[in-house]
Amino acid sequence: MGENPKSRRPSRHPSPRPSPRPSRHPGAVARRRAAAAAARLSPPAWLLDNLRPQPAPIRWPAVARASVALAAPLAVGFATDQHAYGALFALGALNGILSDTADAYRMRVLHVAVPQVFAAIGVTLGTLVFGQEWAAVGVLALVALVSGMISSIGAVASFGGLLLLLNAVVGAGLPLPEPWWKAPLLIALGGLFVLLLSLLAWPFRAGVPERAAVARTYRATADLLEASAAPDSEFDRRRRAVTLALNHAYDMLLARRASDHGWRAPLVRLLAQLNVIIPLVEAASLRDRRPSPEVTAALRHLADVVAEGRTGEGEPDLPPPRTASDRAVDTALRYVASVVGEADVDPTHLNDRLGRPAALSVRVRRATRDVLLSEASWRYGLRLALCIGLAQTLVAVIPVQRSYWVALTVTFVLKPDFGSVFSRAVLRALGTAVGLVVAGVVLAEVPVGWWDVLVVALLAPIIPAVSAKGYAFQTAAITPVILLISDVLNHEGFDLVAPRLVDSLIGCAIALVAGYLLWPESWHTRVGHRLADAVEETAEYVRRAFGAGGAGGAGGAGGAAEVTAAADQAEVERTRRRIYRDLSTVRTEFQRALTEPPPIGRRAAAWWPLVVATERIVDATTAARVRVSYGAPAPAPAETADIADQLTDMAERLRSSEVLVEVRGESGDGAEEGSVLAALRQELRAAKAIASPGARVM
Numbered sequence: 001m002g003e004n005p006k007s008r009r010p011s012r013h014p015s016p017r018p019s020p021r022p023s024r025h026p027g028a029v030a031r032r033r034a035a036a037a038a039a040r041l042s043p044p045a046w047l048l049d050n051l052r053p054q055p056a057p058i059r060w061p062a063v064a065r066a067s068v069a070l071a072a073p074l075a076v077g078f079a080t081d082q083h084a085y086g087a088l089f090a091l092g093a094l095n096g097i098l099s100d101t102a103d104a105y106r107m108r109v110l111h112v113a114v115p116q117v118f119a120a121i122g123v124t125l126g127t128l129v130f131g132q133e134w135a136a137v138g139v140l141a142l143v144a145l146v147s148g149m150i151s152s153i154g155a156v157a158s159f160g161g162l163l164l165l166l167n168a169v170v171g172a173g174l175p176l177p178e179p180w181w182k183a184p185l186l187i188a189l190g191g192l193f194v195l196l197l198s199l200l201a202w203p204f205r206a207g208v209p210e211r212a213a214v215a216r217t218y219r220a221t222a223d224l225l226e227a228s229a230a231p232d233s234e235f236d237r238r239r240r241a242v243t244l245a246l247n248h249a250y251d252m253l254l255a256r257r258a259s260d261h262g263w264r265a266p267l268v269r270l271l272a273q274l275n276v277i278i279p280l281v282e283a284a285s286l287r288d289r290r291p292s293p294e295v296t297a298a299l300r301h302l303a304d305v306v307a308e309g310r311t312g313e314g315e316p317d318l319p320p321p322r323t324a325s326d327r328a329v330d331t332a333l334r335y336v337a338s339v340v341g342e343a344d345v346d347p348t349h350l351n352d353r354l355g356r357p358a359a360l361s362v363r364v365r366r367a368t369r370d371v372l373l374s375e376a377s378w379r380y381g382l383r384l385a386l387c388i389g390l391a392q393t394l395v396a397v398i399p400v401q402r403s404y405w406v407a408l409t410v411t412f413v414l415k416p417d418f419g420s421v422f423s424r425a426v427l428r429a430l431g432t433a434v435g436l437v438v439a440g441v442v443l444a445e446v447p448v449g450w451w452d453v454l455v456v457a458l459l460a461p462i463i464p465a466v467s468a469k470g471y472a473f474q475t476a477a478i479t480p481v482i483l484l485i486s487d488v489l490n491h492e493g494f495d496l497v498a499p500r501l502v503d504s505l506i507g508c509a510i511a512l513v514a515g516y517l518l519w520p521e522s523w524h525t526r527v528g529h530r531l532a533d534a535v536e537e538t539a540e541y542v543r544r545a546f547g548a549g550g551a552g553g554a555g556g557a558g559g560a561a562e563v564t565a566a567a568d569q570a571e572v573e574r575t576r577r578r579i580y581r582d583l584s585t586v587r588t589e590f591q592r593a594l595t596e597p598p599p600i601g602r603r604a605a606a607w608w609p610l611v612v613a614t615e616r617i618v619d620a621t622t623a624a625r626v627r628v629s630y631g632a633p634a635p636a637p638a639e640t641a642d643i644a645d646q647l648t649d650m651a652e653r654l655r656s657s658e659v660l661v662e663v664r665g666e667s668g669d670g671a672e673e674g675s676v677l678a679a680l681r682q683e684l685r686a687a688k689a690i691a692s693p694g695a696r697v698m
Helices: 026-041 045-051 060-079 083-099 105-128 133-150 155-173 182-198 208-226 232-259 265-275 277-284 293-308 324-341 360-373 375-397 404-413 421-445 450-459 462-469 471-490 493-517 527-545 558-594 600-629 637-655 678-690
Strands: none
Touching: 045 421, 045 471, 060 083, 060 182, 060 450, 060 462, 060 471, 083 105, 083 155, 083 182, 083 462, 083 471, 105 133, 105 155, 105 182, 105 232, 133 155, 133 375, 133 404, 155 375, 155 404, 208 232, 208 265, 208 277, 208 293, 232 265, 232 277, 232 558, 232 600, 265 277, 265 324, 277 324, 277 558, 277 600, 293 324, 324 600, 360 375, 375 404, 375 493, 404 421, 404 493, 421 471, 421 493, 450 471, 462 471, 471 493, 527 558, 527 600, 527 637, 558 600, 600 678, 637 678
């Protein structure tokens, strides 16, 4: 099979007509000047992009939990005349709500429970230095160093580090009930209360989130197959959706497998059902023509079967294949149906694409070593410690009412793993201003007491509903809730509003100057370096795909040869999955860089087409491998080596520059007319045309 003519057809746009000469009528000139003035006064594009709500579904169970988890403690506190206890319990519940982001029930235990331990430790350390201004500077700076360093371990550790520092700041800045152990206990219990609410349905819905994640990959693959004849941009979009669905499903199953001892039937079945979709995803890369509606309908039916946990389904009724692409899809889909229909799966024959997780002790040692030896961990920890130290020193020298809010703002803003520091500072200021308007109205009109319970019950659900929409929306939702809970503790009412705005602006200024502008790395993007790693992995994928057994056509005599070929095939598939996962991470990094102000955002935008070109190189490699496995002549080793060498050369040059660089021309060594790698060479030429001096960013 050759390249897809539909996706390679040259553009045939008609020649544009000459632009009409602009009118010199006084009214037209005035309108143009007014439009130019409006354009100059309009917010910059990077800010508008940050303020645009992100498309994210609302997790309605989390919305309901937030209302109950925050309002119930306040109600109990008012009923028992223990207002402070209820407020601290509610603060802990707010920690739990912010960390309650996992779908799988086992993951919720990890995501919610572990950060509460850090929160309890943080508030304990803060309480010990309450009222001791200079001791608080040293202790909070040290806590900030630890918080920043452990954030590089993973998502749970990052949020745990955030709660460690946040609660240390609260303990050092607010008078909390005596003795010292009450505050950490109440805050921890508040977070665990959210965990309890989130696990109530576990006995009735065990395994449902995992099955839904696997079924989502089936539906995304069906969407991808339907886009086989669509324009490249639409096919790329749907392929990225498949990548995200696969990443999410594999992460969920890997987390469950790490906590399971041995193989369990439901986990084995889900792993098998997820693994068998990979050949169908690879077959979709051929893009010769759109499959028949019966094919995608059968795949969506299998998705429903997986989601419902059914077995015993018969073989799907599919039309006879007419082309090599049809045969690849037909074979892969029938294999999917056979695995989904099996009641029992033998784990000894399961092609493991995940790899066995290391023992917990081994993972702890690796994480500790990585944190202590990582330059990035130390650099971020020191940056956070510097900013927190400056914030605490400032409020120790200059009297600031309720000064803990300055350090809280610095902590929230200076989280680069949550997004751009510069953008978060701007969005924090805007979100706080909006939240203070709401809080001001409530504090001015609603007296402290049972009305607070009703208001919190109405405002709390907004937090999980809008958190995924953007940081400004999350800040605007959290601010009035925190101020209402704080008012229960200190009874300052409307007088809280103005100081909070001033403190937030001071914290944003400290984060911008000491945590962003003073660090040279803030003005440089590392997107080229990350992209170079992905290109280098792509070169390795090309070598493996057409090596021994890589194309799926190498047979060999005897069982040993079959085992070797199967192992090679599994390694090729793992390599491809790793590249797509890495490219997904690269896309996330690019999207963060694009939200930065110039010149960083402009430089990132120049690299963006090369990310797309790299993804298409991987697609073309996969399509060529599938064609070889279905009878196309395998490429000559010299041709494969030449393409891989060109990709390696591109990676080396990208890694050594912050602008797009020239790469060596195509040699054509080993290339044959009508080669199965013709489409791959075309994509490689396109990538090298992008990575050229003419595309440099000035």
